[in-house]
Amino acid sequence: MTPSSYAILGLLSIEPMSGYDIRRNLDESLSYFWSESYGQIYPALKRLDSAGLIAAVKQSDSARGKRLYALTSQGRLKLRAWLAEAPKAQPPRNELMLKLFFGRLAPAGAISGHLRRLQVQQDRLLATLGDIERQLRTERAGHPDLPYWLVTLAAAVEHTKAVLDWSDQALAELKSR
Amino acid sequence: MTPSSYAILGLLSIEPMSGYDIRRNLDESLSYFWSESYGQIYPALKRLDSAGLIAAVKQSDSARGKRLYALTSQGRLKLRAWLAEAPKAQPPRNELMLKLFFGRLAPAGAISGHLRRLQVQQDRLLATLGDIERQLRTERAGHPDLPYWLVTLAAAVEHTKAVLDWSDQALAELKSR
DNA sequence: TTTGGCATGTAATCCGTTACATGATTAG
DNA sequence: CTAATCATGTAACGGATTACATGCCAAA
Numbered sequence: 005m006t007p008s009s010y011a012i013l014g015l016l017s018i019e020p021m022s023g024y025d026i027r028r029n030l031d032e033s034l035s036y037f038w039s040e041s042y043g044q045i046y047p048a049l050k051r052l053d054s055a056g057l058i059a060a061v062k063q064s065d066s067a068r069g070k071r072l073y074a075l076t077s078q079g080r081l082k083l084r085a086w087l088a089e090a091p092k093a094q095p096p097r098n099e100l101m102l103k104l105f106f107g108r109l110a111p112a113g114a115i116s117g118h119l120r121r122l123q124v125q126q127d128r129l130l131a132t133l134g135d136i137e138r139q140l141r142t143e144r145a146g147h148p149d150l151p152y153w154l155v156t157l158a159a160a161v162e163h164t165k166a167v168l169d170w171s172d173q174a175l176a177e178l179k180s181r
Numbered sequence: 182m183t184p185s186s187y188a189i190l191g192l193l194s195i196e197p198m199s200g201y202d203i204r205r206n207l208d209e210s211l212s213y214f215w216s217e218s219y220g221q222i223y224p225a226l227k228r229l230d231s232a233g234l235i236a237a238v239k240q241s242d243s244a245r246g247k248r249l250y251a252l253t254s255q256g257r258l259k260l261r262a263w264l265a266e267a268p269k270a271q272p273p274r275n276e277l278m279l280k281l282f283f284g285r286l287a288p289a290g291a292i293s294g295h296l297r298r299l300q301v302q303q304d305r306l307l308a309t310l311g312d313i314e315r316q317l318r319t320e321r322a323g324h325p326d327l328p329y330w331l332v333t334l335a336a337a338v339e340h341t342k343a344v345l346d347w348s349d350q351a352l353a354e355l356k357s358r
Numbered sequence: 359t360t361t362g363g364c365a366t367g368t369a370a371t372c373c374g375t376t377a378c379a380t381g382a383t384t385a386g
Numbered sequence: 387c388t389a390a391t392c393a394t395g396t397a398a399c400g401g402a403t404t405a406c407a408t409g410c411c412a413a414a
Contacts, residue, residue, distance in 0.1 A: 014283035037278035087287035101214035106191035110264035166343035
C-alpha cells in the first residue's frame with residue numbers, strides 16, 4: 005500500500021470513478037499538492053480491486069468504455085486507518101532552492117530570471133486558487149467534505165503568498181549585492 | 182546528469198569534499214530543501230570523476246581514509262550551465278495535505294493531532310533556522326556565497342511561518358465544524 | 359473526415375532509498 | 387576496551403515517470 009494507493013482510495017471515497025476520472029481530479033483539484041501518472045493509477049486499481057478494497061461498479065450503460073470503481077467497506081476501513089497515521093515527511097527536493105544556494109556561480113541575471121519567472125507562475129496560481137475557492141463555495145456548498153477541501157486550499161494560498169513575499173525580498177537582496 | 186549530480190557539483194564548488202562531507206553538508210545545511218543518500222552520492226562521485234567534472238585531490242595526509250574531490254574547470258562550466266536553466270518544478274506530493282483533503286473520513290481528532298504535531302515540528306524548525314542564520318552571519322561573514330545562502334534560508338523561514346499561521350487557522354476552522 | 363478528447367493499459371527505464379558489509383579512528 | 391563516529395561502498399528493491407500502443411466517440 006503506497007501513498008498512491010491511498011490517494012486513489014481517498015478519491016473513490018468521494019464518489020465512484022474510473023482511472024481516467026482519477027487522473028483528471030488529480031490534475032485539476034489536487035494538482036497543487038499531489039500528482040499521479042497513469043502508469044501508477046491503472047496497476048494500482050487492479051491491485052486494490054483484487055485486494056477487495058475497491059470494486060468495479062456496473063455503470064448504467066452509455067458510459068462508453070469507462071470502468072468505474074467504488075470503495076468497499078474494507079477499503080473505507082483501510083483508508084480510515086491510514087488517515088489516522090502520522091503523515092511521514094517526504095525528503096525535500098527543491099531545485100530552485102538548490103540553484104539559489106549555488107547562485108554565485110550562475111551567469112549574471114540567471115537567478116533573478118528564475119525568481120521573476122517564479123513570480124509570474126505564482127501570481128497565476130494565486131488567481132487560479134481564488135477561482136477554485138469561489139467555485140467550491142458555490143457549486144459544492146454544503147458538501148460534507150467542503151471544510152477539509154477549503155483548508156487544503158488555504159494552505160496552498162498561504163504558501164503561494166509566502167513565496168511571492170519572499171521572492172520580492174530575495175530579488176531586492178540580490179540586486180544590491 | 183541528474184539533479185543529484187548537480188547538488189554534488191554545487192557543494193564541491195564551495196570547497197573540496199569527500200562523499201561523507203557531502204552527506205553531512207546536505208544533512209546539516211541543506212536539509213530544509215535538499216537531501217541525498219549515500220547510495221546516490223558515492224556512485225555519482227565515481228561517474229563525475231570519470232566524466233572529468235571532478236577530480237580526486239591528494240590530501241595533505243593525516244586525513245584518514247578520506248577521498249577528497251574538487252571541481253574541475255569543466256565541472257564548473259557544467260554547473261554554471263545548469264544554474265542558468267530554468268528549474269523544473271518537481272511534481273508535488275504532500276501526504277499531510279492528502280490526509281487533510283480526505284479528512285472527513287478520519288477518526289475523530291486524528292487530523293487535529295496531525296496539525297498539532299506539525300506545529301511542534303515547525304516551531305522547532307523555526308528556532309533551528311534562526312540558529313543557522315546567526316551562525317552564518319557571524320562565522321561566514323564576508324563569504325561571497327553568503328547572500329545566496331541567506332536568501333534560501335529566508336525562503337525556509339517564510340515558508341515555516343506561513344505553515345504556522347495556516348495551521349492555526351486550520352485548527353480553528355476544523356474545530357468549529 | 360479528421361482532429362481532439364475520452365479511455366485503458368503496459369514496458370522500459372530511471373532515480374532513489376534501504377539495508378547491508380566493512381573497517382579505521384577517536385573519545386570516554 | 388568499547389562505543390560512537392568517521393568513512394566508503396554495493397546490491398536489492400521499490401516507486402514513479404515516460405513513452406508507447408490501442409481504439410472509440412463527438413464535434414468541426
